[in-house]
Amino acid sequence: MxxxxxxxxxxxxxxxxxxxxxxxxxxxxxxxxxxxxxxxxxxxxxxxxxxxxxxxxxxxxxxxxxxxxxxxxxxxxxxxxxxxxxxxxxxxxxxxxxxxxxxxxxxxxxxxxxxxxxxxxxxxxxxxxxxxxxxxxxxxxxxxxxxxxxxxxxxxxxxxxxxxxxxxxxxxxxxxxxxxxxxxxxxxxxxxxKDGEDARSMVSEKDTGVLVPRSAKWMLAPADHGNWRQFGQSTLGVIAGITVFGFLAVGLLHLTVCKRG
The missing domain is CATH 2.60.120 (Jelly Rolls)
Structure with missing residues (x-):
């Protein structure tokens, strides 16, 4: 802990x-x-x-x-x-x-x-x-x-x-x-x-290595979180992928601020 x-x-x-x-x-x-x-x-x-x-x-x-x-x-x-x-x-x-x-x-x-x-x-x-x-x-x-x-x-x-x-x-x-x-x-x-948890406000998707805000976890592909190539073939997948990585950038910035504070 x-x-x-x-x-x-x-x-x-x-x-x-x-x-x-x-x-x-x-x-x-x-x-x-x-x-x-x-x-x-x-x-x-x-x-x-x-x-x-x-x-x-x-x-x-x-x-x-x-x-x-x-x-x-x-x-x-x-x-x-x-x-x-x-x-x-x-x-x-x-x-x-x-x-x-x-x-x-x-x-x-x-x-x-x-x-x-x-x-x-x-x-x-x-x-x-x-x-x-x-x-x-x-x-x-x-x-x-x-x-x-x-x-x-x-x-x-x-x-x-x-x-x-x-x-x-x-x-x-x-x-x-x-x-x-x-x-x-x-x-x-x-x-x-818990030891190894990267941030207080983030959860780790083990299959992808992507950190996503808890409130935005629903944005991940529901069937197979690890298969981003297949998920990105659809227009919806591309939009959701961009959104998730946007949350990633904000989340990493939040983590940096928390650690500095």
């Missing part, structure tokens, strides 16, 4: 407290509150606070999200996110990504809701006693939600333009409350692939 890693927060990229801000249920009249402690001289950032669900009748949340409405991360070269946890309690947390931020409501000034891509995780008792725990979150395992409800018709996360990261503590319908604490060494984008 080969792993390529891009440190986004922490690790080789020092934590900056100005990168994060609270987004708690107080905006809805709740009582929960979160904090984020970090500085450039410490390798650990701490997300902590107090979760209350009674004020809002069974619902509550406290979260920290990245700041800035014009920031964007291109993570298309990677397969998921890796959280390196230094220390944690055994509560259930939620990691969120967004690829769209809507303009603020002109009437109340609040940010309008958009689709979130979520992953729930918790640290076991044994993991809580360890020096560190790594949580791997494949992009394919993220659940799309809108206003806390699953959104089945949502498109996959647009990894070419991730707009926001956030970490949330929520009640999960009055199943947890009270103080919480999560200490994080780093948040990174990672590409996990």
């Amino acid at each position: 080969t792993v390529d890693k891009l440190n986004i927060f922490g690790g080789k990229e020092p934590w900056n407290p100005s990168d994060w801000t609270a987004s708690d249920d107080r905006v809805r009249g709740g009582s929960s509150q979160s904090y984020f402690h970090a500085n450039a001289y410490e390798p650990i950032a701490r997300f902590y606070g107090e979760l209350d669900y009674k004020t809002l009748g069974g619902a509550g949340f406290a979260s920290q999200r990245t700041t800035g409405e014009n920031r964007s991360w291109d993570l298309s070269c990677y397969t998921g996110i890796e959280l390196d946890i230094e220390k944690a309690d055994t509560k259930r947390y939620t990691f969120n990504l967004k690829d769209e931020l809507l303009a603020r409501d002109p009437e109340n000034g609040r940010e309008q809701a958009s689709v979130s891509y979520e992953y729930d995780f918790e640290i076991s008792d044994a993991q809580a006693q360890a020096e560190s725990t790594v949580i791997y979150i494949p992009f394919d395992n993220l659940n799309a939600t809108y206003r806390g409800r699953e959104k089945e018709d949502a498109p996959p996360l647009n990894t070419t333009s991730v707009k926001r990261f956030s970490i949330m503590m929520r009640s999960f319908f009055a199943t947890q409350e009270g103080p919480f604490s999560l200490s994080i060494r780093s948040i990174s984008a990672v590409a996990r692939r």
Whole structure:
């Protein structure tokens, strides 16, 4: 297994407290509150606070999200996110990504809701006693939600333009409350692939040696991928062949960019 890693927060990229801000249920009249402690001289950032669900009748949340409405991360070269946890309690947390931020409501000034891509995780008792725990979150395992409800018709996360990261503590319908604490060494984008796999976004056609984007694999000749001479005899074959090699050129360029990044 080969792993390529891009440190986004922490690790080789020092934590900056100005990168994060609270987004708690107080905006809805709740009582929960979160904090984020970090500085450039410490390798650990701490997300902590107090979760209350009674004020809002069974619902509550406290979260920290990245700041800035014009920031964007291109993570298309990677397969998921890796959280390196230094220390944690055994509560259930939620990691969120967004690829769209809507303009603020002109009437109340609040940010309008958009689709979130979520992953729930918790640290076991044994993991809580360890020096560190790594949580791997494949992009394919993220659940799309809108206003806390699953959104089945949502498109996959647009990894070419991730707009926001956030970490949330929520009640999960009055199943947890009270103080919480999560200490994080780093948040990174990672590409996990089997040894010998040439690219993250490409598949190899063994008969031809041609690399084709996964989304364009249907363009290959359906009967015999290896017999390109016969396939190219028809006009359709020529057109499809040109299209495939066009994808090849784009794919190789994408691979080069990923490796350089």
